[in-house]
Amino acid sequence: MKPITITKSCQLKADVLTVNGCEEPFDFKELVADASLRRRMSRIVKMGVACGLKCAEDLPSDSIDGIVTATGLGCLGDTEKFMESIVVNNERLLNPTPFIQSTFNTIGGQIALLRGIHSYNVTYVHRGLSFESALIDAAMQVAEGRRNILLGAVDEITASSADIQRRLGMTRDYELGEGANFFVLNAATPGSNQTTVVDIDTRSGKLTDDELSKLIIEMAKRNGINASDLCVVANCNAATTDSVANRLSLKNKPLPFKTCEYHTLSAQALDFAINNSTANNTLIISDYQGINHSLILLGRI
Amino acid sequence: MKIAVTGLGAVSGIGLDVDENIDALKHKRHGMEKPHFFTHLDVPVSEVKVPNVTLLEYLGYDYNFFLSRTALFGITAAREALSDSGIDVHKMRVGLISSTSVGGMDLSEEFYYSFRENHEHGRLRWVSQHDCGSSTELIAKCLHITGFRTTVSTACSSAGNAIMLGARMLKNNMLDAVIAGGTDALCKFTLNGFNSLMILDKEHCRPFDATRAGLNLGEGAGYIVMQRLDDAKREPYCLLTGYANANDAYHQTGCSPEGNGAYKSMSEAMAVAGLQPSDIDYINVHGTATPNNDLSEATAIRRIFGDRVPPFSSVKAFIGHTLGASEGIEAVYSALSVKNGYIYPNLNFKLVDPNIGLSPETEFAEGRNIRNVLSNAFGFGGNDTSLIFSKID
Amino acid sequence: MEELIEKLKGELIAELNLEETTPADIDAEAPLFGDGGLGLDSIDALEIILILERNYGIKIENPAQGKEIFYSVKTLAEYITANQKK
Structure with a gap:
């Protein structure tokens, strides 16, 4: 594909x-x-x-x-x-x-x-x-x-x-x-050094940091990526960010993003990731009110 | 890859389940009455004929279960469709794609009366189901669906687009089964909205008739369950072979005189299904009975089918225009049309409109050989969707 | 009549949100709808029906009926003069 x-x-x-x-x-x-x-x-x-x-x-x-x-x-x-x-x-x-x-x-x-x-x-x-x-x-x-x-x-x-x-x-x-x-x-046109959409996962309901980390590891695995190599854009609270960073043994410090709340803030997080992450693989972790969660995995071409 | 329709569920002004709906269509029992809820508007509407408590009892829920009518209809029809399909939601990736045009507006209106006087007033439970996603989440909860779900809202074509997304997600192997359709409850907001547009008929609506003078609104919900044909355990009703959404890009509410959007959605749906116009045996038209819609839709149909327009009819004089639920309910009718060879009567048609020159079917028929049904749903914002339901070879 | 025409122009500008249009820009005899005039559409027709009913007590039941009445500001003014109840 x-x-x-x-x-x-x-x-x-x-x-x-x-x-x-x-x-x-x-x-x-x-x-x-x-x-x-x-x-x-x-x-x-x-x-x-x-x-x-x-x-x-x-x-x-x-x-x-x-x-x-x-x-x-x-x-x-x-x-x-x-x-x-x-x-x-x-x-x-x-x-x-x-x-x-x-x-x-x-x-x-x-x-x-x-x-x-x-x-x-x-x-x-x-x-x-x-x-x-x-x-x-x-x-x-x-x-x-x-x-x-x-x-x-x-x-x-x-x-x-x-x-x-x-x-x-x-x-x-x-x-x-x-x-x-x-x-x-x-x-994509090859060699254009642009952001690609690799994978997306959405969940409704409560999700523990442990469950979230497992979802991330699964997503990284099915896309042939080491979870620890991911650059995380954290569109979620600081506690979750720290906890996930520890569980995944992230090599890069997560980029904190979430400063406000509204339903489609993850679109802003995507804009932020495109313009601020230089990593090969960026993962946007979003949380809305603790009831909606999403993972958007980006690549680079 | 073939997409099979394996479950059906519908609630409308003419019945609380699929069988009741079909029985009413067979016997020409429409759902139009004066509104029962509080409104000054004196126009016929097709309301679901039972109060919320009766519906809760029917579903076996506690009468204290606080639900918007939109969510309640959605749960009723989606549950019927799921149970009909025989799918175990715990054993495969089951998605729910639901649509609505107003969500929990029936509750928000009550909230607003107190809230507008003082923003600290108004009981919060009455506004907490306002957003469209709320009804979808409540349906998912009642049906124990823990996987993917989303909500589509593109006015009157919403449910067609929900079904289309469901089929595409199956084809892309993102789900194993999907419940797709829509739900909408009547409320003051929509009733007054359509009234302000001066497109409500004060009489019983007359789709495609020369004297048609506007639409009647309705409420209800309709869902179909889809699976990849190879995965279907029960004998499917039919296949969903074609789908397309196109934009008229002509006016925010009106349709172009040439029916450009409708022409494009119908043609593309046939292309997706790999069908020629001569393969279509029946069209479930959008047919709202507004002068503008029916003329524009007929023009687009003429452009595609020329002098060989297949039998067609609109069910809007039975169930009203149910907005976000419309194509959900009509998808159920269309699937049964393929399965049982049903043709539904277009009520109140008497006089051919000389500008249209076409007569819809006015009698119920069954046992016809219907290979492919084309079903249309058009909405504000020029949003046009066509689906094709087909016999399994 | 002149006075009514000026008043109508003001009402149209306010009710139809005709930003940047002044009463002087509106030719009383130019067509309100379609090309060559103000370029109004079917939704504007509904709003003009509201202006007639609210401000002049004139009721128009069927939007199609308004076609000739709504041709220009002048035809509108003539219709109001002939039918006004308020």
Whole structure:
């Protein structure tokens, strides 16, 4: 099987856009020049569309064989806006725009619409494994022979969701985060010194450090890698990181990453790994609220 | 590699299991009534006809088990499909790929009334199932599925995409069996959303009819179990031979007049299955009964089949448009169509639309030789999915 | 009529989020939909229906009915003048 390569990585966080790790000036009006196409977009849609368009800008539309997106909670701002209008207007004379834009696949659909991309377009919404699900699908698409797949993840903080997540105790260890990340995946051209996706594993439910370490050793083994050689990007808490590092006798110090919490933070961790790890094999260990866990094994070509 | 359909499960406004659903289709009993839950909107909907407690009792769960209606439907239908397949979830890699368009919104709406007054108010259990993944995790828990699971949400084509991912994961040997489909409960949010788009018919909907004036919403869940044919222990219902998702890229909610996305999803699904248009014996159309959808879908069908359009019908006048569950339930119907030669009646069709020039099937039939069924599901964001269910050679 | 036309332009800009458009940019006789005018679409038509009902007490049941009424700001103003209840 041909390696699955990540040839571009874009990130939009707090209005700062980075492309392959380098900051780029960013003006949404330039990316979407037509005002009539911008006017209905909420904040999260703008974040996602901007990041996705930037990531796909070098690719002709007909060379993009798929757009696969992920979001934990989707377009929350519009969801709340429409819910509020139902209550306030007592189910009468409601503006349809927030309802339309609240749909989970809005960002993937908007990118397709703006660029005229008629290919595969699917959105995953599975808590802390939303991005991993999208990555599995995108990697499989490339393995099945498709050309460029645009892969993205977007989540936003709203005042209401911040209050609810705080009350649910989800912000005890980390502040809430948000962001948009997009990647281009395709079949590798040899000798391009780029990151490849080697293996992905996802788990739901509680997982002890011992069980996690075993999963890592199994994954390393089936891919012919010594677990101790891995460069770990730790998108999990420090205690787990230390414990895993000990159990695996890691030769390299893990790169700590997790500074905030949101459902698709692992997409940011992937961007971080691409831009900061120089090792041959990098493993991103992600943990969302102790209930969703994932391992993303990267290689280099 | 062949993908076999080995288990079916469905709950909808016309029945709590597959047999009840088919019996209602046979006898033309539709599920449309005025809504029972609190809403000012006076439009027919196809609700699952029992309250949550009755469904919990039916499933043998404690009535205190706190579940969104979306999760409850999902558990009901997925459990039926799994038990039908006879698979032991502990003996192989079983995945669950579920879809939903609103998740636990039925509960979130209740929460929101208190929360909007004061963000410290509102009982948290009412919002803790809001995210779409929640219903999937609850189904997995009740079915003792510990392996891979995920949730797809692409509006009204969601379940088609869930089934498509399931088939691909089997082909790529990432799973040995997969339960795939979707679930959605009616709620104020979607009912008002479609109402604000002015595409709800105040009367019983009439797919493909010249007088059609919009859709009716419904609720329910539908799942199929798929395995590689060589691994199937029981005799499969049929094969899933074709699948494709394409994007219309025309408008956020409307379909292109040429039906470009639909044309592409149907053509690609046939290419995946290695079939010609003449191999398709029946089309389970998306057929929502909005003027726009049915015309666009018919145009795409004409572009592919020319003057030889196979028999087709829409079941939306029975079960309503069940959104994220739609293609889950209709996949179940399509699988049985192949197995038993069923053709389902398109209720309320009387007058041919001169712009369409096609008449759907209006009577139930069985025992027909149906080699391949093409099943369509189209959604917002131009999201078009087509699946093909086929006889085992 | 002139006054109503100006008021309508303001309402359209606000309700349809027509960023960067000023009332002076809108030609009262130019088509609102499709090419050559404001380039509005079917979702905008739904929002214009809301403007008519909320602000002028005029009810339009079927979006297709609005096609001629919504041709331009001027046709809208004429329809409102003829049918206004509020």
